[in-house]
Amino acid sequence: xxxxxxxxxxxxxxxxxxxxxxxxxxxxxxxxxxxxxxxxxxxxxxxxxxxxxxxxxxxxxxxxxxxxxxxxxxxxxxxxxxxxxxxxxxxxxxxxxxxxxxxxxxxxxxxxxxxxxxxxxxxxxxxxxxxxxxxxxxxxxxxxxxxxxxxxxxxxxxxxxxxxxxxxxxxxxxxxxxxxxxxxxxxxxxxxxxxxxxxxxxxxxxxxxxxxxxxxxxxxxxxxxxxxxxxxxxxxxxxxxxxxxxxxxxxxxxxxxxxxxxxxxxxxxxxxxxxxxxxxxxxxxxxxxxxxxxxxxxxx
Amino acid sequence: xxxxxxxxxxxxxxxxxxxxxxxxxxxxxxxxxxxxxxxxxxxxxxxxxxxxxxxxxxxxxxxxxxxxxxxxxxxxxxxxxxxxxxxxxxxxxxxxxxxxxxxxxxxxxxxxxxxxxxxxxxxxxxxxxxxxxxxxxxxxxxxxxxxxxxxxxxxxxxxxxxxxxxxxxxxxxxxxxxxxxxxxxxxxxxxxxxxxxxxxxxxxxxxxxxxxxxxxxxxxxxxxxxxxxxxxxxxxxxxxxxxx
Numbered sequence: 062x063x064x065x066x067x068x069x070x071x072x073x074x075x076x077x078x079x080x081x082x083x084x085x086x087x088x089x090x091x092x093x094x095x096x097x098x099x100x101x102x103x104x105x106x107x108x109x110x111x112x113x114x115x116x117x118x119x120x121x122x123x124x125x126x127x128x129x130x131x132x133x134x135x136x137x138x139x140x141x142x143x144x145x146x147x148x149x150x151x152x153x154x155x156x157x158x159x160x161x162x163x164x165x166x167x168x169x170x171x172x173x174x175x176x177x178x179x180x181x182x183x184x185x186x187x188x189x190x191x192x193x194x195x196x197x198x199x200x201x202x203x204x205x206x207x208x209x210x211x212x213x214x215x216x217x218x219x220x221x222x223x224x225x226x227x228x229x230x231x232x233x234x235x236x237x238x239x240x241x242x243x244x245x246x247x248x249x250x251x252x253x254x255x256x257x258x259x260x261x262x263x264x265x266x267x268x269x270x271x272x273x274x275x276x277x278x279x280x281x282x283x284x285x286x287x288x289x290x291x292x293x294x295x296x297x298x299x300x301x302x303x304x305x306x307x308x309x310x311x312x313x314x315x316x317x318x319x320x321x322x323x324x325x326x327x328x329x330x331x332x333x334x335x336x337x338x339x340x341x342x343x344x345x346x347x348x349x350x351x352x353x354x355x356x357x358x359x360x361x
Numbered sequence: 362x363x364x365x366x367x368x369x370x371x372x373x374x375x376x377x378x379x380x381x382x383x384x385x386x387x388x389x390x391x392x393x394x395x396x397x398x399x400x401x402x403x404x405x406x407x408x409x410x411x412x413x414x415x416x417x418x419x420x421x422x423x424x425x426x427x428x429x430x431x432x433x434x435x436x437x438x439x440x441x442x443x444x445x446x447x448x449x450x451x452x453x454x455x456x457x458x459x460x461x462x463x464x465x466x467x468x469x470x471x472x473x474x475x476x477x478x479x480x481x482x483x484x485x486x487x488x489x490x491x492x493x494x495x496x497x498x499x500x501x502x503x504x505x506x507x508x509x510x511x512x513x514x515x516x517x518x519x520x521x522x523x524x525x526x527x528x529x530x531x532x533x534x535x536x537x538x539x540x541x542x543x544x545x546x547x548x549x550x551x552x553x554x555x556x557x558x559x560x561x562x563x564x565x566x567x568x569x570x571x572x573x574x575x576x577x578x579x580x581x582x583x584x585x586x587x588x589x590x591x592x593x594x595x596x597x598x599x600x601x602x603x604x605x
Contacts, residue, residue: 113451114444115603130451141448147441149376156375157442164368164449204445 063126065090065212065243066111070120073106073267080106082267083120088245088260090211093238095258095275096247099354103267104247105143108216111245112141124212136165140205141214145198145221150190154181154200157189158207167207175203194221202233213237215246219253231257251350255341256323265354276321278349279341285316286325289338299332300325313337365450365459366466369433373467378432386425386471390479393418398486406487409495410570413504415487416496417567419472419479420508423515423560426471427536430464430519434595435529443604457524457596461517468516472509480505500568503577507567510581511559514588518559521591524599548573559587 064087073081081103088094098104109115111122113129121128129135148157158172176182179199184192192200198218205213213234219227234244234257248254251261261278263270271278285308290296293313300307305328306318317325322341329336373379397415398406405411434457437443450456487494496504519536526532540560548555552573555561564571565580575583 109603109605112448114447115605132451135451136449143444143448144441147444149436149440149442151376151378152372153375156371160368160371160375161445161449163371164364164446166364 064088065125066245067123067126068107068111068120069123071107071110071117071122072119073103073110073115074118080267081110081117084264084267084269085120086262086269086272088243090243091238091241092260093234093244093246093258094260094262095251095254096245096262096264097251097254097350098247098249098264098270100249102249102264102354104249104264105216106267107264108141108143108214108245108247112139112143112214114143134165134208136161136210137167137208138210139212139214140202140208140210142198142201142205142218143216145194145201145217147201148189148192148197151188153186153188154192154196154203155185157200158204161204162207165208171207171209175206178206179203195223195226198222198226198230202230210242212243213245215244217248218246219248219250227253255321263350263353270353276319276324279319279321285318286320286322287314287316287338287340288325288329288336289314290329291335291337296329296332296334299328299334303328362455362459365455366462369459369463370466372437373429373433373463376436378436379429379467382425382429382432383471383474386422386475387478389425390419390421390475391482393421394479394482394486398483398490403490403492406490407492407495409500412487412495413500413567413569416480416483416504417508417564417569418483419475420512420563420567421479422471422475422508423468423512423563424537424540425475426464426468426512427515427519427522427540428533429467429471430460430516430521431523431529431532431536433460433464433467433520434523435527435532438527439529447604453600454596457520457592457599460520460524461592461595464516464520465513466516468513469509471516472512475512476505476508503568507563507577507581511563511566511584514584515559515563517588518591521588521593521595524595525591557583559584562587 066088068084068086071081071084084107096104110117111124124139155172159169162172176185179202181196181199181203184196218230222230238244246254258275260274262272290313293309293315297307297315300317305320308316310316322339326336326339397418437446446456447453522536523532526535544555544558544560547558548561556573556575562575562580562583565575566577566584568577
């Protein structure tokens, strides 16, 4: 099956600055990918080229095998949020959605639907200037969902969200992806998306540093999941059967290598072992991230 | 394209900007018509040309129509809604063309309100002061239709200017300086050039007979030319530039 999103030697130069440098990657359907890198790494520029807001200096970006701007009615297949604040403050949330829906022939009933989906139905007729940042984030997401897309492209969607909002977003994206849909979300904080994404693309200074699954990344640097359970022996057997390496550490604690906490939790559940503690050890993921991005900065 | 035009009209209706501009326009036309009508002598308000000038105060609507046109695009850049707009309609020339059409439609609405108020009050003052109405039927039709046409085109000129400059403040200042400073200066100093400015082309179109003005048909063509030029520049630049 063809990739949903393809970047081919994507390059963008602003004057003398190379914002995106020969970036190539591909996203498969049904995956959630985190697009990570420090601020100024070129994430937003890349996303803008993906959805046709900016044109590449060289290379190309394809969605569903064609440049975004060449798709007929792309908003019916791709939902994108590039800024959390793209609203006229004097316009109601509902009218914001209606003006976009009108342009693609989506009926008002769908506007009501997405407003309910993002839990904004009560605020829909109020002017956006009275909305909190979290509400604006959700309104932006509602706009992206108007056309019932198969692909969501979100730039820093967790920015400014409170923990409850982050959890809501995570649950939403997981259920969206579980229907076979594809998600690309950017963030400058790996920890923010580590519980949501399956794959990561890390860029620094406009270049791809690593493309990998999150668990491979975790395994690669030896990050471990610490799990305390009622029956460590039984859990260890179950984890071994799931091809996961473990080290016992007494006091009913196991360290699991090369896995995400989700994976370990799932295995424990399937094995019927009660888990008392499940922790991704230290800030290992964040350390990897810093290490990887710092490394290329030193290189260039 | 119909969808995009509908969307643009919804944008115009869903903020208070348009209502504000409309109220400002009504106040200004009322004020100027009232002052001119009451402060002019009976003798001066009796000539055909002066009555024409007096009733053409309704065309002050053109400024507001142009401002509405500027807002139609500059506010999208200001508040970032240009991003979702283009995501939903990546054919940017389609977006811009829809805005030009919406600008013209808004301009027609502005001009109808302006003409009703300007003519209503103006005619009441003329007849109230016992002055005979001096315009022929043909003159009146030209004044009215020319007014509606030029105010409508100003809406599109505003869209074009807004699309070229993008920044709301720059576009508004440029528009006002062009209409109220540069054009009058040019017309005063070099009338053979100044008469090609859109404001003076419009004056020719509605039948004013001030010396040096273009004849009506030529004035109309020049005004349409300005509109086409700015709209085309706006469309071409928007298609090329990144939306950041």
